[in-house]
Amino acid sequence: MENQLDSxxxxxxxxxxxFLKRGLIFSTATAVSPQLLAKVKPFDSSLxxxxxxxxxxxxxxxxxxxxxxxxxxxxxxxxxxxGNGVSWTPLHDLEGxxxxxxxxxxxxxxxxxxxxxxxxxxxxxxxxxRPLMFSVxxxxxxxxxxxxxxxxxxxxxxxxxxxxxxxxxxGYFHGMASCSEWTGIPLSVLLDEAEIKAAxxxxxxxxxxxxxxxxxxxxxxxxxxxxxxxxxxxxRIRPENGYPLRLLVPGWEGVLNVKWLRRLHVTNRPSMTRxxxxxxxxxxxxxxxxxxxFFMDAKSLITSPSPGYQMNGSGLYQITGLAWSGRxxxxxxxxxxxxxxxxxxxxxxxxxxxxxxTRFRIPWQWxxxxxxxxxxxxxxxxxxxxxxxxxxxxxxxxxxxxxNAIVSWKITADGEISHVYA
Amino acid sequence: MFMRNFTLLIFIMMNYAHxxxxxxxxxxKPVNHAVVEKWNRDVxxxxxxxxxxxxxxIKGKKIFEQQCLSCHGVEGTGxxxxxxxxxxxxxxxxxxxxxxxxxxxxxxTIFDFIRRSMPLHAPGKLSNDEIYALTAYLLVLNGIIDKDxxxxxxxxxxxxxPNKDGFINSFKH
Numbered sequence: 001m002e003n004q005l006d007s008x009x010x011x012x013x014x015x016x017x018x019f020l021k022r023g024l025i026f027s028t029a030t031a032v033s034p035q036l037l038a039k040v041k042p043f044d045s046s047l048x049x050x051x052x053x054x055x056x057x058x059x060x061x062x063x064x065x066x067x068x069x070x071x072x073x074x075x076x077x078x079x080x081x082x083g084n085g086v087s088w089t090p091l092h093d094l095e096g097x098x099x100x101x102x103x104x105x106x107x108x109x110x111x112x113x114x115x116x117x118x119x120x121x122x123x124x125x126x127x128x129x130r131p132l133m134f135s136v137x138x139x140x141x142x143x144x145x146x147x148x149x150x151x152x153x154x155x156x157x158x159x160x161x162x163x164x165x166x167x168x169x170x171g172y173f174h175g176m177a178s179c180s181e182w183t184g185i186p187l188s189v190l191l192d193e194a195e196i197k198a199a200x201x202x203x204x205x206x207x208x209x210x211x212x213x214x215x216x217x218x219x220x221x222x223x224x225x226x227x228x229x230x231x232x233x234x235x236r237i238r239p240e241n242g243y244p245l246r247l248l249v250p251g252w253e254g255v256l257n258v259k260w261l262r263r264l265h266v267t268n269r270p271s272m273t274r275x276x277x278x279x280x281x282x283x284x285x286x287x288x289x290x291x292x293x294f295f296m297d298a299k300s301l302i303t304s305p306s307p308g309y310q311m312n313g314s315g316l317y318q319i320t321g322l323a324w325s326g327r328x329x330x331x332x333x334x335x336x337x338x339x340x341x342x343x344x345x346x347x348x349x350x351x352x353x354x355x356x357x358t359r360f361r362i363p364w365q366w367x368x369x370x371x372x373x374x375x376x377x378x379x380x381x382x383x384x385x386x387x388x389x390x391x392x393x394x395x396x397x398x399x400x401x402x403x404n405a406i407v408s409w410k411i412t413a414d415g416e417i418s419h420v421y422a
Numbered sequence: 423m424f425m426r427n428f429t430l431l432i433f434i435m436m437n438y439a440h441x442x443x444x445x446x447x448x449x450x451k452p453v454n455h456a457v458v459e460k461w462n463r464d465v466x467x468x469x470x471x472x473x474x475x476x477x478x479x480i481k482g483k484k485i486f487e488q489q490c491l492s493c494h495g496v497e498g499t500g501x502x503x504x505x506x507x508x509x510x511x512x513x514x515x516x517x518x519x520x521x522x523x524x525x526x527x528x529x530x531t532i533f534d535f536i537r538r539s540m541p542l543h544a545p546g547k548l549s550n551d552e553i554y555a556l557t558a559y560l561l562v563l564n565g566i567i568d569k570d571x572x573x574x575x576x577x578x579x580x581x582x583x584p585n586k587d588g589f590i591n592s593f594k595h
Contacts, residue, residue: 078502078503079502080492080493080501080502080503081493081502081503081542081543083542084542109539110539110542110545123453123457123458123461124450125453125458125461125462126462130450130452131452131453131457131458132450132451132452132453133450133451133453133457134449134450134451135449135451138447138449138450139449141447141449142446142447142449143444143445143446185446186444188444189444189445189446190446190450192446193446193448193450194450204464206463206464210539210542210545211538211539211542211545212463212538212539212545213539214464214534214538218593263461263462265462265464267464267466269466271464271465271466271534272466272467272527272528272530272531273531273534273535274531274534274535274539277526277527277528277531277589278520278522278525278526278531278535281589283513283518283520283525284590285514286514287512287513287514287518287588288588288589288590289525289588289589289590290589290590290592291589291590291591291592292591292592292593293592293593294592294593397516398516398517398518
C-alpha cells in the first residue's frame with residue numbers, strides 16, 4: 001500500500017485523497033503524538049500538553065468535559081416499565097442557580113414521546129366563547145416573556161418521611177427540583193383570545209404522552225403568571241421536559257407543569273383526575289388528606305459540603321446551598337454549624353427572584369471536630385422552613401408529598417459527611 | 423383622600439395599560455363542536471364526558487388477568503405497579519394502605535385513568551366496553567359493587583366511594 005503521507009508533488013503537497021481517510025490517519029497520528037511530543041522537545045517544557053498542539057475542532061452542539069462525566073441525572077425506573085420513573089438533578093455537583101438542560105429532573109409516567117412539532121397542536125375549549133386550535137408554528141409568533149423559576153415535584157425529598165435518614169447525595173434525595181429560564185406565551189393571552197366565559201373557574205390540562213397526563217388547575221393561577229413555555233434556558237425545550245410545549249405553573253407542584261401540552265379545558269370545577277385524588281394528595285394522621293396543596297413551600301439545602309464528599313482538612317470552607325419558595329422570594333437563609341443551637345444569616349446571591357432558586361453562601365472555619373450543619377429558609381411571606389419534628393407534628397409521616405423540613409449534615413472529626421435528623 | 427384615590431387610579435390604569443400591551447396575533451383557528459368532541463376526553467365526577475358502553479366485573483376479571491395482573495398483582499394487590507385493592511391496613515394505621523376502595527373519592531376517576539393511560543404497554547388499546555368492565559371489576563375487588571352490576575355512563579357516577587369525604591381542599595380561592 002502506498003503511504004498517503006508521502007508527498008505527491010514538490011513543496012509538501014500530499015495526496016488529495018488524504019482527507020477521505022483522515023479519520024484513520026489522524027487518529028493514528030493522535031495516538032502517536034505523545035511520543036512525537038517527547039521527541040520534539042518543546043521550547044518551554046513547563047507548558048501542559050494541551051498547549052503544545054492544536055485543540056479539538058468546533059462542534060455543532062457542545063458537551064460537558066470528558067472529566068465531568070460523573071455529573072449525571074440518577075435514574076430510578078420501574079423495571080417492568082422503563083418509561084415510568086424519575087431521574088434526579090445532581091444538585092450536589094452543580095453551582096449557581098440554573099440547571100443545565102440535560103440535567104433537569106424528569107418524572108415520566110410512560111416515557112418521553114417523540115413529538116413532531118409540525119403535527120402537534122394545542123386546543124383550548126370548554127367554557128370559552130371561541131374554542132381555538134393553535135399550531136406550534138403559530139404560537140412561535142406570539143409575544144413571549146421569560147421567567148426564571150424552579151419546578152419541583154410534589155414528591156421531592158419524600159425520603160425525609162422515613163424513620164431513618166437516607167444516606168445518599170443531596171441531588172438523589174432533593175433533586176426532583178430544578179431551575180431554568182423558561183420562555184413562552186403568557187397563558188392569559190391565549191385564554192383572552194378564546195374568551196373565557198364568566199363561569200370558567202378551572203382548567204384541565206392534558207399532555208400528549210402515552211399516559212395523556214391530566215390535571216386540574218385553578219383559572220386564577222393560569223391567568224396570573226402561567227406561560228405556555230417553548231424555550232428552556234434559551235433553546236427549545238428538551239423532549240424530556242415537554243417539547244414542543246410545556247405549561248409552566250410557577251411555584252406550584254411539578255405535576256401541574258404539564259409537559260407536551262396539547263389541551264386546555266376551561267371548566268367550572270376540577271375533573272378529579274388521578275393526579276389530584278389518588279396521587280399528589282397528602283394523607284394526614286386523621287385519615288383525611290390534603291388536596292389541591294399546590295404551593296411548594298420554602299425549602300433550603302446545603303449542597304456543599306454535603307454527603308458523599310469528604311472534608312479536606314480543617315480550615316476555611318464556604319458553606320453554600322439553595323433555597324426556594326413557591327410563594328415568592330426568599331428573604332433570608334440562616335445557617336447553623338452547631339446542630340441548630342445558634343444561627344447566622346447567610347449571604348443571598350443576587351438575583352433573588354420570586355419562585356426561583358436562590359443561592360446562599362457563608363464562610364465557615366471548620367475546626368476539624370464533629371459538627372452538624374443545617375440551613376433554614378424564610379420567604380417573603382414570613383413563612384419559615386419547619387424542623388422535621390414540627391413538620392411531622394403537623395402532617396404525620398405518611399403524607400409522602402410536600403416534605404420541606406430542615407435538612408442536617410453531620411461531619412465527623414475525620415471529615416466524613418452524613419445525613420442526620422438533628 | 424383624593425391623593426390616595428388618584429394614586430389608586432393611576433395604579434389601575436398602569437395595570438390596564440400593561441395588560442393592553444400583551445396582544446397576541448390571534449392565530450388560533452376556530453374549531454367546531456365535532457373536533458372538540460373528538461379531542462376532549464375529560465371525565466367528571468357527575469359523569470360528564472363518559473362515553474357509551476357497558477361492562478361487568480365478570481368480563482373485567484378476564485381483561486385484568488390478561489392486561490393488568492403482571493404489574494398490579496393478583497386481584498390488584500400490587501406488584502411493580504400500585505396496589506388497587508385488598509388493603510391490609512386502614513388510612514390511619516402506621517403504615518397506612520391506600521387503595522381504590524379506601525382512598526379514591528370518585529369512581530369516575532378509575533374510568534378516566536384507565537382510558538387515558540392503561541395498560542402502559544398499549545395505552546388506547548382497550549374499548550370503552552372493556553374499560554367499563556375493568557372499572558366494574560376493580561369496584562368489585564374493593565367491595566363497592568356487586569359482581570353482576572353493570573357499569574356504564576349512568577351507573578358509574580352513582581357509585582358512592584367510601585372515602586368521598588376524605589379530602590380537605592387546601593386551596594382557598
